[in-house]
């Protein structure tokens with residue numbers, strides 16, 4: 001991790017749309033707010049880092065007003081992937097003690113120059129221990145971010161691995177991924193993402209975001225997703241549940257009595273009510289029940305309740 005340094009570079013406006021959001025309930029725009037910009041010169045978006053920068057101030061305001069945190073000074077607020085600070089400049093005005101994390105040193109330097117006083121770290125968000133970070137920041141974290149799309153699921157699964165330390169996450173992601181996360185049983189989008197996130201959080205799609213408000217424009221439509229962590233995880237060993245989910249959804253057209261056969265040890269049979277069903281027909285809670293039927297109901301105190309389990313899915 002590297003803490004920001006400064007170097008005094010100038011900024012060029014990328015896309016002018018600084019009309020502000022107006023409507024009630026939205027955060028007041030900081031007085032000296034600039035429209036989303038990229039620093040001049042060498043700060044070209046890197047595709048390898050999923051850099052699609054927000055370039056429309058109306059959407060910036062709409063996104064920021066969908067986010068709430070009540071910690072003192074916003075000490076619990078962590079922005080993942082601030083880039084050139086489109087969201088950060090609005091958030092920092094409201095949450096002066098927030099923190100931002102980006103892997104790109106150009107972002108870290110640029111933010112140090114343009115938002116002095118912001119705590120900004122250069123780090124891979126996938127290498128952060130969010131449980132330790134929450135302890136250091138004095139409470140459960142409120143995460144916000146326009147996530148790099150190529151690692152969105154990994155980031156969100158990782159937050160589930162630290163579910164006790166996360167209060168909420170409000171994130172921009174591909175609409176298609178958001179739809180899978182909120183999908184109910186019995187539809188084609190329903191799968192591992194739906195089961196896992198619905199066991200840990202109350203997921204909601206807040207609104208869609210068109211590709212035209214990013215630079216460069218991605219090929220897909222995006223969405224703002226809100227994940228309210230419930231503070232509870234599934235009441236079963238997470239490793240066992242993961243095995244059941246990956247095995248069942250690997251062959252999603254097959255009935256569970258067929259697809260889950262490799263997991264059944266001698267003497268163990270599937271509950272009759274599940275055996276002729278396909279995985280998409282089970283609710284998240286029924287997957288927990290099914291896991292207990294296959295692997296037994298382990299003593300909660302014996303379960304490995306920390307460490308990465310979901311992230312590697």
Ligand SMILES: C[S@@+](CC[C@H](N)C(=O)[O-])C[C@H]1O[C@@H](n2cnc3c(N)ncnc32)[C@H](O)[C@@H]1O
Pocket residue numbers: 049050051052053054055080081082083084085086087101102103104107123124125126145146147148149151
């Ligand atoms: C989609 S851009 C969002 C930038 C800015 N928040 C905005 O909305 O304009 C994603 C950001 O995540 C950063 N990023 C990509 N991979 C990362 C990683 N593994 N760890 C930390 N930041 C990462 C990129 O450098 C980039 O700034």
